[in-house]
Amino acid sequence: MKQALAIFRFLKACAERGEPAALVTLTDVTGSAARGVGEHMAVAASGAAVGSFSGGCVEAAVIAEAREVLTEGRARTVRYGAGSPYIDIRLPCGGGIDLLFVPDPDRCEIERAISILERRMSLVVRLSEDGSLAASEAQENDRTAWRDDVLHVRHDPPLRLVVLGHGAEPGALLDVACAYGAETMLLSPQEALVEDARQKGRPAETLRILGRSDSLTADPWTAVITLFHDHDWETDLLLQACEQNPFFIGAMGSKRTHAERRRRLIEAGGTAGQVDRVVGPVGLIHATRDPYTLAISILAQVVEAYEGILADRTNPSMALNSTHRFVERHERGNYAAEALSL
Numbered sequence: 001m002k003q004a005l006a007i008f009r010f011l012k013a014c015a016e017r018g019e020p021a022a023l024v025t026l027t028d029v030t031g032s033a034a035r036g037v038g039e040h041m042a043v044a045a046s047g048a049a050v051g052s053f054s055g056g057c058v059e060a061a062v063i064a065e066a067r068e069v070l071t072e073g074r075a076r077t078v079r080y081g082a083g084s085p086y087i088d089i090r091l092p093c094g095g096g097i098d099l100l101f102v103p104d105p106d107r108c109e110i111e112r113a114i115s116i117l118e119r120r121m122s123l124v125v126r127l128s129e130d131g132s133l134a135a136s137e138a139q140e141n142d143r144t145a146w147r148d149d150v151l152h153v154r155h156d157p158p159l160r161l162v163v164l165g166h167g168a169e170p171g172a173l174l175d176v177a178c179a180y181g182a183e184t185m186l187l188s189p190q191e192a193l194v195e196d197a198r199q200k201g202r203p204a205e206t207l208r209i210l211g212r213s214d215s216l217t218a219d220p221w222t223a224v225i226t227l228f229h230d231h232d233w234e235t236d237l238l239l240q241a242c243e244q245n246p247f248f249i250g251a252m253g254s255k256r257t258h259a260e261r262r263r264r265l266i267e268a269g270g271t272a273g274q275v276d277r278v279v280g281p282v283g284l285i286h287a288t289r290d291p292y293t294l295a296i297s298i299l300a301q302v303v304e305a306y307e308g309i310l311a312d313r314t315n316p317s318m319a320l321n322s323t324h325r326f327v328e329r330h331e332r333g334n335y336a337a338e339a340l341s342l
Contacts, residue, residue, distance in 0.1 A: 165227030
């Protein structure tokens with residue numbers, strides 16, 4: 001989820017000022033739902049909240065429930081929608097969701113989760129129905145799934161865009177990417193463009209000479225996009241990007257420009273595998289001359305690739321497992337007990 005870091009920071013801020021707060025996690029889904037297993041909300045005792053589980057269908061009820069949990073001081077699991085004791089709360093999709101309310105989650109574990117995500121590492125949070133929580137760096141095979149009554153929730157670093165170029169296109173792409181919620185970095189030989197980005201609070205560095213840049217860094221959750229009209233700037237930078245293993249590399253220009261780009265990359269020492277990684281012309285709409293149309297088409301292409309990576313982190317049997325868990329909870333009488341306690 002995109003807001004995981006913001007939610008953990010919210011919980012930390014509440015703890016620092018002495019305000020109780022609850023972490024709420026979507027643990028199971030039956031039928032259809034707006035969010036997936038592992039989604040979080042954070043709710044402070046004041047009623048302030050970060051995150052959501054629907055289009056506004058249950059959030060008010062979740063906030064009220066969380067405040068009750070904070071008063072009681074014990075974790076609880078509550079169902080909303082199909083099969084819920086709250087007959088007046090229904091999800092338009094017709095499904096049902098189980099939410100685990102954890103009052104005042106362990107501060108050290110929350111701070112560990114923040115540290116992991118801030119270092120752009122993958123995180124796994126382990127949650128038990130008794131309210132215990134543990135955070136650690138995720139391993140490659142960690143997936144969001146239940147394991148022996150412990151919910152493992154994987155959070156990967158948010159999308160990051162490194163935008164290199166000059167002219168109108170880099171600024172437009174930064175605007176669109178920031179509106180989406182991606183982290184960004186601008187590298188440009190155009191001083192005015194760098195200064196404009198900095199004034200908007202966006203990281204930016206000036207490229208002063210042709211060649212590689214120490215400011216160009218990428219990880220597996222980063223996309224690198226070059227938007228140069230003077231293509232002499234891009235060859236060394238594209239090769240540098242290829243060596244850093246971002247999940248996506250794209251370059252602006254026509255098909256003829258891209259053929260010439262490939263020739264230059266090979267001549268500069270790039271391997272066939274590296275050259276094939278560079279997507280060109282970048283963007284879903286190749287013929288546009290409008291910077292913002294190009295920006296939207298690039299971001300859509302990048303987000304599609306990013307979501308494809310995240311999809312691999314989801315257990316395809318989650319929906320079936322959730323249905324089985326709901327039936328088991330009914331058989332144990334959990335929901336009936338919760339209904340009687342209302």
